[in-house]
Amino acid sequence: MTIMLDHLQDGDPRVERIASAIRVVPDFPKPGILFQDITTLLLDPKAFQDSIDILVERFKDKSITVVAGIEARGFIFGPPIALAIGAKFVPLRKPKKLPGEVIFEEYVLEYGTDCLEMHVGAVEPGDRALVVDDLIATGGTLCAAIRLIERAGAEIVECACIIEIPELKGRERLGDKPLYILVETKSPFTEDESSWQKSWL
Numbered sequence: 001m002t003i004m005l006d007h008l009q010d011g012d013p014r015v016e017r018i019a020s021a022i023r024v025v026p027d028f029p030k031p032g033i034l035f036q037d038i039t040t041l042l043l044d045p046k047a048f049q050d051s052i053d054i055l056v057e058r059f060k061d062k063s064i065t066v067v068a069g070i071e072a073r074g075f076i077f078g079p080p081i082a083l084a085i086g087a088k089f090v091p092l093r094k095p096k097k098l099p100g101e102v103i104f105e106e107y108v109l110e111y112g113t114d115c116l117e118m119h120v121g122a123v124e125p126g127d128r129a130l131v132v133d134d135l136i137a138t139g140g141t142l143c144a145a146i147r148l149i150e151r152a153g154a155e156i157v158e159c160a161c162i163i164e165i166p167e168l169k170g171r172e173r174l175g176d177k178p179l180y181i182l183v184e185t186k187s188p189f190t191e192d193e194s195s196w197q198k199s200w201l
Contacts, residue, residue, distance in 0.1 A: 073134035125153030139170025
């Protein structure tokens with residue numbers, strides 16, 4: 001069973017195509033959760049290209065010098081955007097995945113913490129950064145990415161995600177940092193709402 005995402009009503013047929021290519025899988029990875037599955041978007045070359053094209057059009061004239069992709073699905077969308085706009089790509093990874101010297105930023109989960117790591121020197125003072133991920137839910141991971149990049153002395157120009165779940169209010173946690181999205185979905189959970197917060201943090 002799949003459930004279609006609601007798409008942004010901006011009149012661009014490419015957005016319709018992108019929204020139609022993303023499926024939402026009920027009760028994954030646990031009962032009560034609606035999982036936004038972008039793998040079906042990747043199986044549709046035209047819709048996948050549409051998503052990259054729209055983001056490139058958005059950011060090509062913003063003098064961005066670095067595109068930072070959040071592990072793991074930010075690694076899918078970030079590199080082609082970076083290549084198209086002439087920016088370097090920097091992976092923001094989970095702990096102990098990067099060799100060499102790193103800086104890290106912790107963020108809070110429902111039970112415990114996690115963190116993102118970045119190579120020292122990958123982002124430099126004066127860089128203008130775009131942060132890319134596939135989805136924003138509660139915004140915790142994006143906020144950690146923003147803090148990490150700003151600690152390196154860069155300016156956050158904007159954050160970009162393919163999907164937003166407005167009900168989880170992640171955009172509010174970003175404060176004054178702009179967020180650009182392609183499609184949105186109304187609810188992250190099925191009739192069983194008890195477990196959604198734990199799974200979306």
